[in-house]
Amino acid sequence: MSASPRETYERPHRPPRPEGAPAADRRSGIREAALRLFAAQGYRSTTMTDIGAAVGIRGPSLYKHVASKHELLAEIMIGTMEQLIADNTAAVAGTDDVREQLRRSVEAHIRYHARHRLEAFVGNREIGSLEEPDQDRVLARRSDYERRFRELIERGMAERAFGVQSARIASYSILDMGIGVASWFREGGEFTVDQLAYQYGDIALRIVGVRTPDVSGDDQ
C-alpha cells in the first residue's frame, strides 16, 4: 500500500451518491441495516464497519448521519415500545366489550411481533445494552404496556367475563406468547399475519376462560 507520488489519487473515494440514493434515504437505510445486523449478530458484535458496509460506505462515514452506534439502538428500542403502545391504544378504542378489547389487543400485539420481527427481537434481547437514560425510558414504556393487559384482564374478572387464577400470570402468558412469535415467525410460511393474529386471539381468550367456538381436530 505505498502511496506512489505520481498517481496522486487513483480512486480517492466514491462519488457522493453513486446510485439514486436521495440523501434522505441514507439515514433510514442505515437504521434498517443496523436493525438487521443487530438482530442477526447482536448489538455488541455488530461493528460500525459492518453497518457501513451494508449501506455501501465506510464505518467512519456513518458519523455524517448518526451521532453514535448507541443512538441507533436507542431509536429502534424506543420506537418499538411507542408503536406497541400506540397500536394498543387504537385497538381498545373501538369497543367497550372486554372480550373484544382483549382480542383486539392481542391481535395488535401479535401483528406487531410478526410484522416487525426484527425490532421486537432486538427490543427484547438488547435491553441490557442500552445506556442509562434510554434503558429507563424503555423499561417504563414496557411496564406501561404490560399494565394495560393486566388491567384489562382484571376488568374482565370484575365483570365475570373472564376467569383466571391470576391476572398477572394470564397477562404474562399472553404477552410472552407474542414475544415468542418474533423469534420463529417468517413471512411466507405456513400462516399469514392475519391468520396468526386470529389464532392467538383465540388462544388468549381460552387462557382467560372464555369459551371459543370449539375446534375439532380436523376442521382446519
Place this chain on the structure above:
Amino acid sequence: MSASPRETYERPHRPPRPEGAPAADRRSGIREAALRLFAAQGYRSTTMTDIGAAVGIRGPSLYKHVASKHELLAEIMIGTMEQLIADNTAAVAGTDDVREQLRRSVEAHIRYHARHRLEAFVGNREIGSLEEPDQDRVLARRSDYERRFRELIERGMAERAFGVQSARIASYSILDMGIGVASWFREGGEFTVDQLAYQYGDIALRIVGVRTPDVSGDDQ
C-alpha cells in the same frame, strides 16, 4: 505504584486457597459466577476479569481451570438443553393419558424455567454467541424439545382429547410462555414454583381446549 526494591514481595499474590475452597469447587464456582454475569450483562460484555473478580482471582488465573470463555458459555447452554430434555422424558414416563402427559410436561418446563432462571435466560439470549459446533448442538436439542410438545399435542388431537387450530402454534405458545417465566419470575415473590407450575399447567390445557375446572373471579 513504584516497586520499591527493598521490599521485594510485599504481597506477591494471594495464598492458593485463602478460605475453604476445596479446589473441586473452584471450577463450579467459576461456572456459577459466569452464569450470573452472562445473565446480568450478556456474554459479550462480560470479561474474564469480571468472572475472575467474582470468585476472588485475576482474569488470567481462570485459565488454570477453564479452557476459554466460550467453553463456559457452551457448557451452560448444552447443559440447559440436556436437562430440559431429561426432565421432559421423566415427565411423560409416568402415565399414558395425553392430558396428563401434557400437564406434566408443562409443569416440568415451568419448573425448570423458574428454578434455573439464569440458565434459561442465557440459553435463550445467547444462542447467537455460540460458535459453530456448539450452536448446532444446542439448536438440534432445542428442535428435539419443541418436537416433543408438538407431537404430544398432535396425539391429543388424534385422540380427540385436544382441539386446536394448529398444533405448531399451540406448542409454540406453551413453550414461549414458559420461556417468559425465566425473565420475570423471582423466588420469594407472589407465587411459589409449585403454584406457578400448576397454574401454567392449567393454562396449557386451556390452550389445547381441555375444560379445566372453572375458576370464578374470586375463588382464589
Place this chain on the structure above:
DNA sequence: TCTGATGGCTAATGGTCAGTAGCCAAGATC
C-alpha cells in the same frame, strides 16, 4: 465561475479484551 455545504475517504487515537508467557509460593509426595 466561485463558494459553501455535504458526504465520502484514510489515518490515527485511545481503549478494551481474550488469551499467553513465565514467574513463584504453598502443599503434597516421596
Place this chain on the structure above:
DNA sequence: GATCTTGGCTACTGACCATTAGCCATCAGA
C-alpha cells in the same frame, strides 16, 4: 528435606473497535 504439582500472580501480545481529525470531490446556488 528435595522435588513436583497446583494455582495463584504480573506483564505482555495481538486484535479489534468506536470515534475523531482532517482531507477532498461533487454539487447547488449565487
